[in-house]
Amino acid sequence: MSEPPGPNPLKGREASLEDIRREFQALTAADWAKLDRYAQARIRIAGISAPGRDACHLFMQAMNALETGRRRWYLDNVDLVKFLIDAMWSISSNWVRRKETTGYVQIPEADLVRASEEGEELESVLEQAQSQSASPEEQLIGNEIQTQEQLVEEIKELFKDKMLASLIIDGWTAGMKGQEIIEALNIDENQYRTATRLVRRRINARWPKGMPDVR
Amino acid sequence: MSAEDDPRRPLAGILEGLAESVAREDPEELLEEARAAGQNPESSADRLKKIALTALKTFEQRKLEAAREAYRTRSSRGPDRKDKIACTPEERRRQLSAIQRSNPEIAEVLTTQYREFETLSDEDIESTLEDLAELGFLDDSRQSPDDQ
Numbered sequence: 257m258s259e260p261p262g263p264n265p266l267k268g269r270e271a272s273l274e275d276i277r278r279e280f281q282a283l284t285a286a287d288w289a290k291l292d293r294y295a296q297a298r299i300r301i302a303g304i305s306a307p308g309r310d311a312c313h314l315f316m317q318a319m320n321a322l323e324t325g326r327r328r329w330y331l332d333n334v335d336l337v338k339f340l341i342d343a344m345w346s347i348s349s350n351w352v353r354r355k356e357t358t359g360y361v362q363i364p365e366a367d368l369v370r371a372s373e374e375g376e377e378l379e380s381v382l383e384q385a386q387s388q389s390a391s392p393e394e395q396l397i398g399n400e401i402q403t404q405e406q407l408v409e410e411i412k413e414l415f416k417d418k419m420l421a422s423l424i425i426d427g428w429t430a431g432m433k434g435q436e437i438i439e440a441l442n443i444d445e446n447q448y449r450t451a452t453r454l455v456r457r458r459i460n461a462r463w464p465k466g467m468p469d470v471r
Numbered sequence: 472m473s474a475e476d477d478p479r480r481p482l483a484g485i486l487e488g489l490a491e492s493v494a495r496e497d498p499e500e501l502l503e504e505a506r507a508a509g510q511n512p513e514s515s516a517d518r519l520k521k522i523a524l525t526a527l528k529t530f531e532q533r534k535l536e537a538a539r540e541a542y543r544t545r546s547s548r549g550p551d552r553k554d555k556i557a558c559t560p561e562e563r564r565r566q567l568s569a570i571q572r573s574n575p576e577i578a579e580v581l582t583t584q585y586r587e588f589e590t591l592s593d594e595d596i597e598s599t600l601e602d603l604a605e606l607g608f609l610d611d612s613r614q615s616p617d618d619q
Contacts, residue, residue: 273531280523286498288516293501297490301483312522319523323530341494404482411485428488429481434495452492453500460508
């Protein structure tokens with residue numbers, strides 16, 4: 257961490273490296289699955305704006321922010337999973353914002369290389385992005401890829417028999433957050449969760465390898 | 472352009488909603504969902520866990536290396552000269568006397584500063600030895616720094 261961890265009267269105790277290691281060791285398989293699933297979900301969003309990035313890269317960025325103290329974790333206030341999820345949300349949202357304002361995403365040099373599972377360096381994000389430039393043949397295939405509007409219609413079609421799920425999808429397409437939808441529909445958290453489980457399960461069943469690319 | 476008019480927004484909204492629903496979901500439920508979808512969540516989780524633990528280890532190694540480097544830098548400066556000051560007041564008094572005897576120019580300065588050496592307090596002696604230590608006179612009490 258950039259400064260010695262210590263208590264903050266407003267935020268509590270900042271996690272030390274030892275705390276971080278201990279909490280990581282204590283994460284369950286389900287916690288890891290949640291982190292992985294969230295990273296995948298955020299990358300799907302950022303992927304539109306930040307090609308060449310994957311869930312591991314996003315997770316590594318969150319880890320890096322934690323280790324270096326760029327984002328401080330006050331462990332009495334929030335658990336490690338929530339902290340990492342917030343970090344991944346913030347990092348991927350920045351990618352999207354930068355792309356929208358500047359037209360491209362500037363990748364800091366330090367971010368270009370990440371470690372593999374065994375610790376050795378993998379190919380840089382830039383290399384991955386370069387290797388993804390489309391050939392003429394791929395461009396022809398790309399023209400056959402459905403548009404975003406077509407994919408949205410296909411998703412909506414999956415829930416036409418489920419009123420609540422359909423309304424939630426409508427809320428999402430209008431840019432509403434979960435809490436706003438709960439309040440607008442006058443439902444409780446459990447009803448919302450049950451409906452969103454159905455949404456995820458049907459989408460998973462329709463596209464088991466992830467939603468298709470769109471143009 | 473409103474969110475409804477921008478063709479990118481509805482899909483982005485759905486993806487945001489799905490991600491948020493994952494964030495507020497019980498981890499066990501997500502594990503179950505992934506299994507039900509025929510995925511292998513344990514394998515993905517293992518991959519992420521290895522990445523996290525490798526990153527932590529690398530970070531700890533870097534910190535350790537930085538600490539080692541700082542220690543090496545300190546060590547290369549040699550031992551702290553103040554460590555050479557004697558431990559007891561009697562020994563310190565003898566040590567100062569020895570320095571005076573072997574370094575007449577110091578004796579002269581000290582005599583000017585403290586006309587009655589015998590009446591110097593233990594604190595004065597210790598403080599004088601600290602100053603002399605900084606100047607290198609304790610590196611070898613028989614020599615002045617110029618001789619070294």
